[in-house]
Amino acid sequence: MSAPTLPIEKSASAITSMSNYAIEFENVSIAFDEHEVLNDVSFRLNHGETKAVFGVAGSGKSTLLKMAVGLLKPDSGRISVLGEEITSMNEQQLFELRRRVGIVFQESALFDSLKVYENVGYRLLEEKTSPEEIERRVREVLRFVELERTYDMYPSELSGGMRRRVAIARAIITEPEVLLYDSPTGGLDPVTSNTIVELIMKQRDVYKTSALMVTHRLQDAFTMATHQFDQATNQMVLLPKGKNCDVPMSFLILRDCKVIFDGDAHQLAASKDDYIREYIS
Amino acid sequence: MALEIEFVSPFDVAKDFAAAVQEYTLLAGQSVANFFRRPLYMADMVQQADLIGVGSLPIVILTGLSVGALLALNAASTLQRFGGITLIGQLVSIGMVTELGPLITGLMVAGRNASGMASELGSMIVTEQIDAMRALGTDPTKKLITPRIGATAFMLFFLTIIADLLGLIGGYAVAHLIFGLNTRQYWTSVWQILVFRDVFTGLIKPVLFGFIISTVGCYYGISTRGGTQGVGRSTTQAVVAASVLILIVDFFVTKLIFAIFGYR
Numbered sequence: 001m002s003a004p005t006l007p008i009e010k011s012a013s014a015i016t017s018m019s020n021y022a023i024e025f026e027n028v029s030i031a032f033d034e035h036e037v038l039n040d041v042s043f044r045l046n047h048g049e050t051k052a053v054f055g056v057a058g059s060g061k062s063t064l065l066k067m068a069v070g071l072l073k074p075d076s077g078r079i080s081v082l083g084e085e086i087t088s089m090n091e092q093q094l095f096e097l098r099r100r101v102g103i104v105f106q107e108s109a110l111f112d113s114l115k116v117y118e119n120v121g122y123r124l125l126e127e128k129t130s131p132e133e134i135e136r137r138v139r140e141v142l143r144f145v146e147l148e149r150t151y152d153m154y155p156s157e158l159s160g161g162m163r164r165r166v167a168i169a170r171a172i173i174t175e176p177e178v179l180l181y182d183s184p185t186g187g188l189d190p191v192t193s194n195t196i197v198e199l200i201m202k203q204r205d206v207y208k209t210s211a212l213m214v215t216h217r218l219q220d221a222f223t224m225a226t227h228q229f230d231q232a233t234n235q236m237v238l239l240p241k242g243k244n245c246d247v248p249m250s251f252l253i254l255r256d257c258k259v260i261f262d263g264d265a266h267q268l269a270a271s272k273d274d275y276i277r278e279y280i281s
Numbered sequence: 282m283a284l285e286i287e288f289v290s291p292f293d294v295a296k297d298f299a300a301a302v303q304e305y306t307l308l309a310g311q312s313v314a315n316f317f318r319r320p321l322y323m324a325d326m327v328q329q330a331d332l333i334g335v336g337s338l339p340i341v342i343l344t345g346l347s348v349g350a351l352l353a354l355n356a357a358s359t360l361q362r363f364g365g366i367t368l369i370g371q372l373v374s375i376g377m378v379t380e381l382g383p384l385i386t387g388l389m390v391a392g393r394n395a396s397g398m399a400s401e402l403g404s405m406i407v408t409e410q411i412d413a414m415r416a417l418g419t420d421p422t423k424k425l426i427t428p429r430i431g432a433t434a435f436m437l438f439f440l441t442i443i444a445d446l447l448g449l450i451g452g453y454a455v456a457h458l459i460f461g462l463n464t465r466q467y468w469t470s471v472w473q474i475l476v477f478r479d480v481f482t483g484l485i486k487p488v489l490f491g492f493i494i495s496t497v498g499c500y501y502g503i504s505t506r507g508g509t510q511g512v513g514r515s516t517t518q519a520v521v522a523a524s525v526l527i528l529i530v531d532f533f534v535t536k537l538i539f540a541i542f543g544y545r
Contacts (some may be wrong), residue, residue, distance in 0.1 A: 014286050091415075092420075110410075111413070
């Protein structure tokens with residue numbers, strides 16, 4: 001199934017930043033009421049790279065994502081996003097930074113009292129962009145996620161997969177430099193999951209957007225590591241022989257509040273750790 | 282399933298209460314400060330004013346009329362014994378304008394709107410819509426709370442005036458139709474008894490009550506935890522807390538105004 005084109009003038013926006021890493025966690029810890037969630041977590045996300053974050057339920061994956069956009073503050077440690085240290089920022093400063101970061105929530109988190117076009121164009125509406133410009137850009141991104149027909153509908157009228165795609169459209173409409181996906185394919189059928197994986201892959205390969213992707217589905221991450229988006233055919237294709245896993249894709253595994261693996265697909269496949277072997281088998 | 286009873290120390294309860302008061306104060310303070318910061322969401326404020334003001338109008342009309350009529354009915358039986366039935370207008374006027382008008386309107390709007398705000402914001406919390414709003418670069422206190430505070434305080438002021446007027450009309454209906462009081466006599470006594478202090482008291486209270494209703498409703502909504510069950514809990518707590526606070530503040534405001542202007 002091919003993904004439609006998104007006629008955004010600016011591509012490869014992700015590499016414009018001068019910072020070394022898109023996201024950097026340094027010795028980050030967080031606990032909720034004495035319950036430790038993340039302990040001394042460190043990792044880096046390179047520009048243009050997509051990092052899949054794995055871990056069992058409750059291992060702190062979503063917490064990690066929320067900290068990356070400043071929705072939660074760590075108890076200790078340092079987090080940098082696009083070269084700016086966000087741990088010391090106040091909410092007002094974070095609002096500015098968040099304009100450069102898009103996030104897709106686990107349950108989509110669409111505003112249920114707003115129509116699809118208001119949801120997707122929310123940032124543009126807040127920035128007082130002209131109505132014609134908003135309509136043009138909303139239709140573009142909705143076409144990108146193949147949901148232009150839902151323009152005037154309410155989120156409650158959409159299926160789970162459609163809501164997820166609308167949430168992706170909302171996240172990418174301002175062409176963010178970093179995208180954060182929280183279980184983008186969770187609970188979806190294989191066909192819809194594949195469409196969403198293809199959209200994420202297109203963001204990675206065509207628009208060079210850096211991304212953290214929290215997921216339970218190992219097969220989605222392996223698809224992303226073994227395929228690339230082909231602009232000519234406008235769909236994902238298997239990487240040619242000899243270039244296996246030669247895409248900006250890495251893996252991060254959390255266990256017992258800590259990072260137990262951070263590396264690419266080759267390193268993951270070569271891991272001797274029993275837990276990791278069991279996890280990927 | 283075994284029922285587990287967990288004992289909580291009074292120290293923890295006091296600590297939680299102090300933390301809640303602190304959070305509420307910060308939220309209320311920040312929301313009020315937002316009136317002086319851009320952007321000011323005027324369209325949202327107008328929408329809320331419509332929901333709170335126009336939406337509450339039927340219940341305010343009904344309670345205003347009923348309370349005024351009941352006040353007149355109950356007072357008349359006593360006044361009649363002392364041959365003072367002509368004072369019924371004064372009694373209804375003072376009662377409605379200084380106390381019952383603002384209080385009943387405040388409690389009615391608290392029941393209707395504090396719960397509405399708590400459930401709406403609570404649902405947005407549990408479905409991560411508030412997080413999404415923050416992630417999209419919008420301050421939820423500016424977008425959601427400040428317009429509700431402005432709209433509630435503004436509309437409660439006018440709803441109270443309407444409730445006062447209808448209370449007086451209700452009182453008139455009873456005095457005229459049941460006790461045969463002359464129309465001019467009733468309305469003259471209603472008008473003449475009122476002094477600046479009474480009107481001031483009656484109009485300052487709804488602004489304070491509006492502030493209480495909206496900040497309490499929004500506070501409970503925004504601090505919702507625990508899914509849909511948590512939303513239900515927040516809704517109930519918001520109505521109870523707003524109503525109790527209105528009654529407490531009403532007492533102290535009345536006392537303060539008496540202290541400033543002196544007793545009648």
